[in-house]
Each structure stands twice: as C-alpha cells, then as structure tokens.
Amino acid sequence: xxxxxxxxxxxxxxxxxxxxxxxxxxxxxxxxxxxxxxxxxxxxxxxxxxxxxxxxxxxxxxxxxxxxxxxxxxxxxxxxxxxxxxxxxxxxxxxxxxxxxxxxxxxxxxxxxxxxxxxxxxxxxxxxxxxxxxxxxxxxxxxxxxxxxxxxxxxxxxxxxxxxxxxxxxxxxxxxxxxxxxxxxxxxxxxxxxxxxxxxxxxxxxxxxxxxxxxxxxxxxxxxxxxxxxxxxxxxxxxx
Amino acid sequence: xxxxxxxxxxxxxxxxxxxxxxxxxxxxxxxxxxxxxxxxxxxxxxxxxxxxxxxxxxxxxxxxxxxxxxxxxxxxxxxxxxxxxxxxxxxxxxxxxxxxxxxxxxxxxxxxxxxxxxxxxxxxxxxxxxxxxxxxxxxxxxxxxxxxxxxxxxxxxxxxxxxxxxxxxxxxxxxxxxxxxxxxxxxxxxxxxxxxxxxxxxxxxxxxxxxxxxxxxxxxxxxxxxxxxxxxxxxxxxxxxxxxxxxxxxxxxxxxxxxxxxxxxxxxxxxxxxxxxxxxxxxxxxxxxxxxxxxxxxxxxxxxxxxxxxxxxxxxxxxxxxxxxxxxxxxxxxxxxxxxxxxxxxxxxxxxxxxxxxxxxxxxxxxxxxxxxxxxxxxxxxxxxxxxxxxxxxxxxxxxxxxxxxxxxxxxxxxxxxxxxxxxxxxxxxxxxxxxxxxxxxxxxxxxxxxxxxxxxxxxxxxxxxxxxxxxxxxxxxxxxxxxxx
Amino acid sequence: xxxxxxxxxxxxxxxxxxxxxxxxxxxxxxxxxxxxxxxxxxxxxxxxxxxxxxxxxxxxxxxxxxxxxxxxxxxxxxxxxxxxxxxxxxxxxxxxxxxxxxxxxxxxxxxxxxxxxxxxxxxxxxxxxxxxxxxxxxxxxxxxxxxxxxxxxxxxxxxxxxxxxxxxxxxxxxxxxxxxxxxxxxxxxxxxxxxxxxxxxxxxxxxxx
Numbered sequence: 001x002x003x004x005x006x007x008x009x010x011x012x013x014x015x016x017x018x019x020x021x022x023x024x025x026x027x028x029x030x031x032x033x034x035x036x037x038x039x040x041x042x043x044x045x046x047x048x049x050x051x052x053x054x055x056x057x058x059x060x061x062x063x064x065x066x067x068x069x070x071x072x073x074x075x076x077x078x079x080x081x082x083x084x085x086x087x088x089x090x091x092x093x094x095x096x097x098x099x100x101x102x103x104x105x106x107x108x109x110x111x112x113x114x115x116x117x118x119x120x121x122x123x124x125x126x127x128x129x130x131x132x133x134x135x136x137x138x139x140x141x142x143x144x145x146x147x148x149x150x151x152x153x154x155x156x157x158x159x160x161x162x163x164x165x166x167x168x169x170x171x172x173x174x175x176x177x178x179x180x181x182x183x184x185x186x187x188x189x190x191x192x193x194x195x196x197x198x199x200x201x202x203x204x205x206x207x208x209x210x211x212x213x214x215x216x217x218x219x220x221x222x223x224x225x226x227x228x229x230x231x232x233x234x235x236x237x238x239x240x
Numbered sequence: 241x242x243x244x245x246x247x248x249x250x251x252x253x254x255x256x257x258x259x260x261x262x263x264x265x266x267x268x269x270x271x272x273x274x275x276x277x278x279x280x281x282x283x284x285x286x287x288x289x290x291x292x293x294x295x296x297x298x299x300x301x302x303x304x305x306x307x308x309x310x311x312x313x314x315x316x317x318x319x320x321x322x323x324x325x326x327x328x329x330x331x332x333x334x335x336x337x338x339x340x341x342x343x344x345x346x347x348x349x350x351x352x353x354x355x356x357x358x359x360x361x362x363x364x365x366x367x368x369x370x371x372x373x374x375x376x377x378x379x380x381x382x383x384x385x386x387x388x389x390x391x392x393x394x395x396x397x398x399x400x401x402x403x404x405x406x407x408x409x410x411x412x413x414x415x416x417x418x419x420x421x422x423x424x425x426x427x428x429x430x431x432x433x434x435x436x437x438x439x440x441x442x443x444x445x446x447x448x449x450x451x452x453x454x455x456x457x458x459x460x461x462x463x464x465x466x467x468x469x470x471x472x473x474x475x476x477x478x479x480x481x482x483x484x485x486x487x488x489x490x491x492x493x494x495x496x497x498x499x500x501x502x503x504x505x506x507x508x509x510x511x512x513x514x515x516x517x518x519x520x521x522x523x524x525x526x527x528x529x530x531x532x533x534x535x536x537x538x539x540x541x542x543x544x545x546x547x548x549x550x551x552x553x554x555x556x557x558x559x560x561x562x563x564x565x566x567x568x569x570x571x572x573x574x575x576x577x578x579x580x581x582x583x584x585x586x587x588x589x590x591x592x593x594x595x596x597x598x599x600x601x602x603x604x605x606x607x608x609x610x611x612x613x614x615x616x617x618x619x620x621x622x623x624x625x626x627x628x629x630x631x632x633x634x635x636x637x638x639x640x641x642x643x644x645x646x647x648x649x650x651x652x653x654x655x656x657x658x659x660x661x662x663x664x665x666x667x668x669x670x671x672x673x674x675x676x677x678x679x680x681x682x683x684x685x686x687x688x689x690x691x692x693x694x695x696x697x698x699x700x701x702x703x704x705x706x707x708x709x710x711x712x713x714x715x716x717x718x719x720x721x722x723x724x725x726x
Numbered sequence: 727x728x729x730x731x732x733x734x735x736x737x738x739x740x741x742x743x744x745x746x747x748x749x750x751x752x753x754x755x756x757x758x759x760x761x762x763x764x765x766x767x768x769x770x771x772x773x774x775x776x777x778x779x780x781x782x783x784x785x786x787x788x789x790x791x792x793x794x795x796x797x798x799x800x801x802x803x804x805x806x807x808x809x810x811x812x813x814x815x816x817x818x819x820x821x822x823x824x825x826x827x828x829x830x831x832x833x834x835x836x837x838x839x840x841x842x843x844x845x846x847x848x849x850x851x852x853x854x855x856x857x858x859x860x861x862x863x864x865x866x867x868x869x870x871x872x873x874x875x876x877x878x879x880x881x882x883x884x885x886x887x888x889x890x891x892x893x894x895x896x897x898x899x900x901x902x903x904x905x906x907x908x909x910x911x912x913x914x915x916x917x918x919x920x921x922x923x924x925x926x927x928x929x930x931x932x933x934x935x
Contacts, residue, residue, distance in 0.1 A: 016262045018254035019619030021710065024726075028252050028338075029475035031413060034484035037536060044490075044529045051522035058521070058578070060514030064755035065928050067818045068801035069514035293835065296859075296869045303873040308790020370788035374827050403730060411729055419730070420737050427741065431749055436827070443828045444819035445756035452748040460741070496737060500744030509800030509807075510830055511817045513755075516748065582804050586796055586834040657834055660809045664837055665865055 092175025095168055099161065100176075108180045114156060116149035118176050123149060125177060125184040131216025132187065136195040139169050142205035157205060166192040191219050252340060257616075263342040264332050265617040267349035271329030272610055273700075274357045276693050278321025279603070281364075283686045285314035290679035294672070304368050312379045313367050318598065319377055319457070320388065321360045324425075325353070326606040327465035328395055331418055333613050334468055335399055338415050339406030345398075352394035359387030375436050375446075377454050385433045389426070396426050413488040417468035420496055424460035428453055448504060448512055451520070455503020458597055459527070463495065463565065466605040467534065470562045473612050474538055477555045477726065478548050483540035491533035498523040498530065505576040509585060524576035531569035538562060551712040552726040553628045557608030560636060564600030568593060571647075583658045588671060588678075589650030592643045599685065600639045607631070607692060612726070614699065615710070622711035623698035629713045631691040638684030641677065649674025756819045764924065771924040775824055775916075782916025783826050785909045789871065796831035797840045799922070802932045812838045813922055818929040821922050836868055843921040852914045853889045853906055861894030872896065874910035878903060887911075 060066030097106060103115040110117035118124050123135060142160035146153050161169065167189040177184035289311035291298050299305045336343055343349070363380030366372070371381035380388070399422045403415075411419075432453035435441050441449075475482050482488060504512065504520030542559070549556045572593055575584055584590075611628070615621055622628060649671045656667035710726050761770035786792070799813030807813065817840055822828040846852060854861070857875050859868040875889070880903050888903040898904050906914070925931075 016258045018258035019616065021615035021619070021621070022254050022257050022261065024710070025254070025257065025616075026476045026479040029412065029414070029472055029482060031482040031485040031488060033486065034540065036484065036486045036490060036533075040487075040490075040532055040536065043532070044494075047526055047528055051526050054522050054525070055515075055518050058514060058518035062515045064513050064751075066514050067511060067928065068804075068816055069518060070801070070803060071930070292869065293867070296867045301870050301872045303789075306789055306871070306873075307869055308793045311793050312790050372788055372790055374787035374790065374792045374829060376832060411733060416733055419733055423734070423737055424741055427745070431745065435749070435753065440826060441753055441757045442759060443822040443825040444759045445752040446822075446828050447819075447830055448752040448756070449749050452744065456744075493736065493740070496740040497743075500741050501748065504748060506832070507830070509804050509816075510798050511819045511822060511828070513752075516752070519747070578804060585800070585805070586832065588833070590832055658806055660806050664834075667834075668865070668867055 089171075089175050089178065091168075092171035092173075093179075095164070095172045096175050099164075100172065103158075108176065108182075112152075114154070116147065116152070116154045119180040119182065121149050123147075125182050126216075126218065129212060129216055132184075132191070132219045133195050133198075133217040134211050134214065135173060136169065136187065136192055137199055137206060137211065137214075139164075139173065140192075140196055140199055141202050143207070143211075144205040145207040145209075147208045160203065160205065162196070162203075166190075166196065185219055187219060252337075256340065257337070260336050260340065260342055261333075261616050263346060264336045264349075267343075267346050267353055268329045268333050268613065268617060270350060270353040271325045271332070271356075272614065273696070274353065275322045275325040275329065275606075276689075276696055278317050278325070278360060279689050280686075280693055282314045282317035282322055283682070283689045285310045285317065287679070287682040287686050289314055290675070290682040293675050294679050303370070309367055309372065312372055313364055315377065316367065316379050317360070317364055320363065320380065321357075323462055323598065323602050323606070325356060326610070327421065327462060327602075328356075328392075330469050330606060330609045330613070331399070331422060331465055332395075333617075334414055334472055335402050335418055335422075338412055338418070338472070339402050341402050341405050341407065343398075344401070348394050349398055352391045352398075355387060355394070356391035359384050359391060362387060373437055375432075375450050377457055378432055378436060378450065382433070382437045385429075385437055389430060389433065392426050392429070396422055412471075413482060413485075413492065414468040414472040416488075416492050417464040417471065420492070421461050421464035421468065424456060424464070428456045428460065444511070447507055447510060448516055451503040451507050451512075453503070454506065455520070456500060458602075459495065459499030459502055462598070462602045463499065466561065466565065466602050467491075467495075469605055469609040470538065470558050473554055473558050473609060474562075475541055477552055477612070478542060478545040480541055480545060483537050487533045487537040487540075491530045491537060494526065494533065495530040498526045502527055502572075505572075505581075506590075508576070508578060508581050521576045521578065525573045527569045528573050531566045531573075534562065535566045550714040551716045553622070553625075553632070553711065553713050554608045554612035554726055556632060556713065557604050557611060559608075560632075561601050561604030561606075561608060564596055564604060564639070568597040568601055571596065583654040584650060585654070586657060587650040587654035588646045588674070589654065591678075592646035592650060595639060595646070596643045599635075600643065604635065604639075607635070610696075614696070618699065620699050620702065621709065622695055624695060625711040625713045627691050627695045627698075628711060631688050631695065632713065634684050634688035634691060638681045638688055641684065642681035645674045645677040645681070649678075759820050759823050761820070761823065762926065771926060772821055772824055772922070773924065775919040778912050778915040779919040780824075780826075780916075782912035782914070782919075783829075785874075785913040786829060786916055787827060789913075791839075792829045792831045794831075794833060794835035794868070795829075795837065795839045796834055797829045797838065797920070798831070799838065799840050807838070808932060813841045815922070815926075815929045815931045817922060818926060820926055820928065824919075839917070839920055841920060841922055843918045844923050847918065849914050849918060850890055852917055853910065854892055856910065856913070857889060857904060858892060858894060858896035861892065861896060870896070871910070871913075874907055874913065876905045876907055878905065 058069040060069045060071070104110050104118050105115075108118040116123070122128070122130050123138070126132065138158065140160060140162045142158045144157040146155045164172070169192045170187045170189040173187040173192075176182065177187065288299065288305070289307055292307045292310065296307070303309075332343075332349065359380075363384030366381035366384055367379055372379050373381060378385075399418070403419065432449060435449050436446055436453075440446065471482060471488070501519055501523035504516045505524040506520070508517050508521065510517070538559075546559075549559055574580055575589060575593060611622065652674075653667045653671040656662045656670050657664070712726060761772055761774075763769075764771045764773070767773075798817045799807045799815065801816035802808050808815070821840075851862070853875075855863070855868075856871040858870055858872070859866040877898065880901055884903055885905045888905050892898060892904060
C-alpha cells in the first residue's frame with residue numbers, strides 16, 4: 001500500500017514506524033455506564049409534554065390547507081372563537097338513517113298500512129292534542145297498539161329508543177321536524193332530559209290512549225332552556 | 241496484537257494506529273488542505289458582505305461583487321468548500337481508526353476529493369456568473385450539484401465498505417454519529433437537489449423541503465460529524481472514559497429524531513401548512529434534550545480535568561466548539577417559540593445563530609480535530625504554538641463578539657420591525673452600529689483563519705523539524721497528572 | 727454486526743419519518759396546486775404573468791435579492807405584517823405557483839416585496855431606484871444595480887427606453903443616457919407583477935377590529 005504522505009515512513013509493504021504524536025496517544029475511548037441524571041429525565045418529560053401541547057394547539061387540525069394556526073385549532077382557541085359544533089341536522093340525519101329509516105323510510109313516508117308516515121304527521125309537528133312531550137315520550141319508551149296518523153289507523157309496535165342519549169334523540173327529532181317540509185321548532189337536549197326525568201323509568205311502550213291522558217306540552221319557540229354547549233340543537237330558532 | 245481481543249477497548253497499539261493513519265493520510269490531508277483554502281476564501285467574502293451591509297457603496301456597481309452574490313458565495317463556500325470537506329476528512333480518519341481498518345483504495349478517495357473541489361469551484365463560479373438558485377444552502381447551480389453528489393457517492397461507498405470490514409466489536413458512540421452523518425448527507429442532498437434544483441417541483445411545495453434541508457444540513461450532517469470528533473478526542477486527550485453510555489444514547493437518538501424534524505421552525509408564519517411549522521417548533525424546542533445530554537456527558541467526562549484545555553490546542557478548540565453547539569441548540573429552541581420568533585423573525589438574530597452554529601460550533605470543533613489529526617498523519621508537530629494561540633483567541637473573540645452584538649442588535653431591530661408605530665427606516669438605523677461591530681468581528685475571524693492557514697502551511701513546508709516536542713499553547717504544570725495526549 | 731443493523735434501521739426510521747412528513751407530504755399535498763377561477767375578471771387567481779416577468783425571476787435569483795428582501799406576509803396575530811400594510815392577507819402556497827423558486831427570504835434587511843407591484847406601479851420609478859437607490863431614498867442601504875444598465879453617449883437621438891428623471895451623483899452627464907438592459911427590463915416586469923391582492927379562500931383577510 002502506497003502512502004502519499006510526505007512523512008518519514010518506510011516505503012511499500014512495511015508498516016510505518018509510529019511517529020511521536022501516535023506514540024503519546026492515550027487508549028482508544030470507551031464508555032462508562034453512569035445513569036442518566038434524574039432531573040434530566042424529568043426535564044425531558046416536561047419539554048416533550050410542552051411540545052405535545054404546542055402541537056395540539058398550533059397545528060390547525062393537521063390539515064394541508066390550514067396556514068394560520070390561530071384560525072383553526074384543536075383547542076378551539078385563537079381568534080376564531082369557540083369550535084364550531086357540527087350542524088345538528090347532519091347528525092340527526094345520520095342517526096335517523098341508522099335507526100329509523102328501516103320502518104319510516106328515508107323519505108319519511110313510512111309504509112302504507114304498516115309504518116306511519118312522519119311527513120306532516122300530527123305526532124311529529126304537533127296536533128290537536130299531541131304535544132312535543134308526547135313525541136319525546138314515544139321515542140323514549142316506544143309505542144304499540146292502534147294509532148291514528150293523518151286519518152289512517154296503524155296497528156304495530158315501535159321499540160323504545162331510551163338507549164340513545166338526550167342529544168341524539170334531540171338531533172333525530174330536530175331532523176324529522178325540519179325535513180320533508182316539516183317546520184316545527186327544534187327539540188333541545190335539555191327538553192329531552194326533562195321529559196325523560198318526568199317519565200321516570202318507564203320501559204313499557206305507550207298506547208295512544210295513555211298518551212291522550214297526558215296534557216300536551218309545547219317546547220317554547222325561543223327554546224325552553226338554554227342549550228348546553230354540547231347540545232347539537234341550536235338555542236336560536238332556525239330562520240327557515 | 242491479535243483480533244480475538246478486539247472487543248477490548250484499547251487493543252489498538254501504536255503500530256496498528258500508525259498503519260491505519262498512513263493508509264488514510266493522503267485523502268485526509270487533501271480534504272483538509274483544500275477545505276482551509278475555501279475557509280479563507282469564504283471568510284474573506286463574509287467580511288466583504290459584512291462591510292457592504294454597513295457601507296452599501298463598498299465595491300458597488302460590479303455585478304460579481306454585489307451583496308446578493310458575495311454573501312451567497314461566502315455561505316456556500318463555507319458550507320461546501322470548508323465545512324463539508326473538513327467533516328469528510330475527520331470522518332474518514334475517525335472511521336478508519338474506530339473500525340480498525342486500513343484503507344484499501346485511497347485513490348478513489350483522492351479522486352473524490354478532487355472531484356468535490358471541482359464541484360465547489362464550479363458552484364462558486366456559477367453563483368458569480370448569475371446561476372444562483374436562490375435556495376438557502378443550495379445556491380449552487382444544478383451542474384455543480386451533480387459533481388458534488390458524485391464525489392460524495394465515492395466517499396459513502398468507501399464508508400459502507402469500511403464499516404462492513406470493521407474489526408472492533410461494539411460500536412462506539414462516535415461511530416453512531418459517523419454512520420448517521422454519512423447516511424444522512426447524501427439522502428438530504430440528493431432529495432433536495434432533485435426536488436428543488438434539477439427537476440423543481442411546483443413552488444408551492446418547495447419551502448418545506450428547503451427548510452427541511454437547511455435544518456438537516458446542520459443537525460444531521462455537521463452536528464453528528466463534529467460530535468463524532470468530540471466524543472473521540474475528548475476522552476482520549478484527557479485519558480478518561482466517556483461518562484455515560486445512556487446519556488450518549490439519549491443524545492444520539494434525540495438529535496436524530498428532533499434534528500430531522502426541526503428545520504421548518506424557521507418558516508413560522510410562512511406559506512406552509514400550520515402543522516408543519518408547529519412540528520418544527522416542537523422539534524426545535526426538544527433539541528434542548530440532546531443539547532443537555534451532550535453537555536452533561538462531556539462535562540462529567542471532563543470534570544476535574546479541564547486544566548488540559550489550557551495546553552492542548554485540540555482539546556481547547558473542541559470543548560469550545562461543543563459548548564457553542566449546546567448554546568446554538570438552546571438559543572435556537574428559545575428563538576423558535578412563537579412568542580419570541582414573532583419579534584426576532586427576519587432580524588439579524590438569524591445571522592447570529594447561523595454564525596454560532598457554523599463557525600462557533602462546527603469550525604471550532606473541526607479546528608480542534610485537525611490540530612489532533614494532522615500531526616499523526618504527517619509525523620510532524622505544529623510549527624508555532626504562538627500562532628495557534630492567536631488563532632484560538634481571534635476566532636473565539638470574533639465569533640462571540642459577532643454573535644452577541646447581532647443578537648442584541650437583532651432584538652432591537654426585531655422589535656422595530658414588529659412595532660406598528662415604528663417605521664422600517666428606524667429598524668435600519670437601530671441595527672447599524674451593531675452591524676458595524678459585526679463587520680469588525682468578521683475581520684477578526686478572517687485573521688483567525690489566516691493564522692490557522694499559516695500554521696497548517698508551516699507544518700507542511702517543514703518550518704519546524706519533525707520529532708520535536710508537541711506544540712502546547714500553555715506551559716504544562718510540572719506536577720500535573722494529565723497526559724500530554726495532544 | 728447485529729448492532730450495526732439495529733443502528734442503521736433506527737437511523738433509517740427516524741430520518742425517514744421526517745422525510746415522509748416534510749418532503750413526501752408537501753410534494754403530494756402542495757405540489758399540484760391549480761389557480762382558482764376569478765369570477766369578476768374571468769381570469770384566475772393568482773393571475774398569470776407575462777413572459778418577461780418570468781424571465782425577471784431569474785434576474786432576481788441571480789442577483790441574490792432574496793438575501794435582503796422577504797416575500798411573505800405573515801398572518802395575524804403572529805405578526806404585524808398586515809397592520810404594517812405589507813399585504814392584506816397571509817401569503818399561502820397557492821400564491822407561489824407562478825414562481826420557479828419561492829423567494830421567501832430569511833432577512834428583512836430591506837422591505838418585504840410580496841406586494842411591491844401593488845405599492846409601486848411606475849416602471850420608470852423602479853428603474854431609477856435600481857440604478858441609484860440613494861437618489862430616490864437618501865437613507866436607503868440598497869446597493870446600486872447600475873450594472874444592469876448601459877451608460878452610453880446619445881447617438882443621433884435619445885433612446886425611448888432611457889431612464890428619465892435621474893438626479894443626484896449618478897445622473898447622466900449632458901449628451902449621455904442610461905438605458906436598461908434586457909435583464910433590468912425583466913427584473914422590473916417581475917417586480918411589477920408582485921401583487922397578492924386577489925382573494926383566496928384559504929387565506930381570509932382578517933376582519934377589521
């Protein structure tokens with residue numbers, strides 16, 4: 001092996017004699033295994049925690065088209081104000097199609113002779129003696145036996161939906177009361193809660209007769225109770 | 241000494257060291273020698289640019305010497321003419337030493353060194369004649385980038401072969417950093433060149449990649465190479481073991497992960513999806529973790545042995561350099577916080593932090609490594625301890641002076657740029673005296689580099705006979721327990 | 727050997743994660759942006775620019791203008807760029823699609839230029855400023871770009887392109903004139919095209935408080 005160094009080394013083939021700097025070298029370096037200082041671990045954890053918070057608050061929801069983190073963020077902070085809740089009608093439509101459309105159909109027209117329609121139904125938008133409390137009660141406990149809807153009699157059974165949460169029931173009812181030409185005021189989650197509390201723990205389905213005995217209530221147009229922040233139904237009545 | 245003992249830490253005897261050293265000497269000296277030329281060249285242009293910032297009419301009206309070209313030339317000559325070849329030279333020697341492998345084909349490395357310098361020359365010339373790409377740290381025109389990448393592929397192939405033939409058992413911490421650096425640089429450079437220079441993608445996607453490259457060039461290429469040298473030289477020179485393998489692990493992996501993601505913090509407020517910036521900010525702040533891990537590990541290693549800094553040039557430069565790396569990362573972390581960067585963004589603080597990182601850390605560490613390596617390769621001692629001492633003090637004073645005035649001035653300038661009630665002209669007036677001092681500091685740095693070049697040239701032209709005592713920059717106490725492993 | 731494999735895998739994964747996030751992601755998500763139709767003018771946002779202005783980008787890059795001038799308006803409330811009237815809204819990636827290289831810049835040694843063409847619409851004034859900055863703005867720290875201009879003796883009749891209204895020490899002597907080269911014309915066309923005053927849905931203008 002040829003060396004191009006201009007030093008006093010022997011020519012090809014032989015090992016060069018170690019020069020003075022090499023001879024005074026210490027041993028090759030190695031490592032001890034001292035533990036990491038505890039405070040460094042704590043400090044690192046704090047820094048990483050901070051970094052996580054920073055990421056959550058300033059990343060604009062990790063979208064490719066959000067360039068100013070103060071407009072959109074996971075915290076809902078920044079100049080954009082509180083996070084915009086999803087439109088309750090969108091949630092209501094999804095819940096309706098998942099739970100109700102099997103019988104009442106996506107069109108809300110029901111099936112003649114079997115499942116009553118929801119479109120313009122006095123049970124949905126309110127009628128002579130039918131109030132909003134009845135509608136909520138039916139959803140919570142179900143209904144069975146003969147029932148008159150828009151002049152037709154149906155005799156079938158509707159199961160209870162009390163396993164749905166108050167805001168989900170409110171979303172479904174708000175949806176069916178504002179879709180297909182229906183235009184009744186939205187049902188708030190608070191109102192569902194009130195009715196649920198008033199019904200106690202009734203599990204048996206209602207009959208028309210029983211319901212008729214209960215006086216009708218109407219949710220005030222301005223919203224009986226202020227909607228909780230999580231409530232999907234807006235407190236203000238829709239313009240439409 | 242036979243190979244079956246190779247798992248022991250210090251089986252490498254002097255004869256083996258000498259054999260390994262002589263096998264890498266030619267390419268390493270070639271890389272160092274040319275790097276020092278570009279160091280002088282780049283720092284002179286840095287000085288010219290600093291003067292132009294104070295007196296815009298200095299060397300005015302000449303296309304080649306307009307500020308937009310001199311400052312770009314200085315940054316790129318220093319990054320690709322000086323820092324990268326110096327890192328390669330250090331990397332070659334460390335790799336051969338730590339893998340205990342004699343270099344098989346040094347001619348391919350000599351070729352790589354020559355090709356690299358041709359590439360740098362072509363790139364600098366390209367900027368002068370107006371082919372600047374205007375991408376930070378990638379200003380070389382495409383035709384120069386191809387040449388540089390070709391040279392680096394030769395080096396990377398050599399590094400892979402050497403690591404595969406290594407004789408030692410467990411990998412030492414410097415080897416981790418070497419693998420990381422040699423692996424990252426070609427990936428960084430090839431990706432960025434392809435997407436930004438050779439076949440540019442749509443400009444809307446370019447800023448993120450340019451920022452990724454600029455961050456990676458420092459944190460994944462220069463920083464690992466400098467740290468590889470520091471983790472080798474410091475324990476050797478003071479004759480102690482590195483304090484903690486665990487701290488090394490923390491430093492290494494946190495540097496790699498956070499360093500890779502940190503680049504985009506510089507684009508805060510820029511046209512980039514918000515999450516990319518916040519990831520960059522988070523990663524830049526988390527760089528405090530490797531900074532502290534490196535600092536503690538080396539401090540515990542050196543504890544009680546700092547005296548060796550006073551006489552060993554290699555140790556003094558290396559320790560100063562690594563301290564400045566720690567400060568670079570901590571300051572960059574602070575400067576990345578949105579509350580801070582909303583004021584300091586676009587101010588001269590960016591210049592200060594670049595100077596601290598590239599010169600304060602990398603150049604100082606590379607000086608220390610060169611002071612250690614070259615006598616072993618050539619068998620000659622440094623000719624003048626006085627010049628080395630001047631080199632150290634001029635460089636340290638220059639970089640600390642420039643960094644402190646630019647941080648101070650940059651803060652004032654930043655507040656002026658941020659304040660709605662202050663005109664742009666005021667921001668210029670406020671920064672002026674600080675830029676004046678920074679130009680003086682640039683002059684000190686040029687002098688320091690000149691002293692270094694003289695020392696290096698003196699060694700090669702044998703201004704001092706071989707075999708005399710090592711060049712110590714201070715008298716070593718007679719009763720000192722420290723080794724003279726300079 | 728096993729440990730080298732482990733080390734290499736670890737480096738590959740950490741480096742690769744950032745490569746995917748900071749390189750592949752923008753290529754996939756920001757790399758194929760289209761201009762949006764502008765319903766008022768029937769054109770597009772950002773508007774198309776002249777070929778001369780595109781040639782000017784090369785001159786802008788060659789002379790390192792980016793070393794001193796940023797081209798990015800940062801959003802409220804992070805910065806005061808909009809209050810300082812550097813632009814009406816934040817600069818976003820779609821604003822860059824006409825460029826070959828986005829000249830975002832790192833320093834404001836000089837003013838931000840994102841909307842220079844909206845502030846300055848007079849080509850002759852830009853020529854005067856490039857040729858002799860201090861005669862236009864006495865406190866300017868911009869160097870002269872006189873090498874982009876030809877200083878020559880008037881032969882027969884003055885050139886129609888010569889810069890008018892030069893004053894101060896760089897004003898041409900009687901019988902001489904200063905004529906922009908093709909490079910200067912391209913650079914000025916590019917500077918005039920710098921205007922982000924068109925609406926983009928992803929960059930709403932902040933509402934006045």
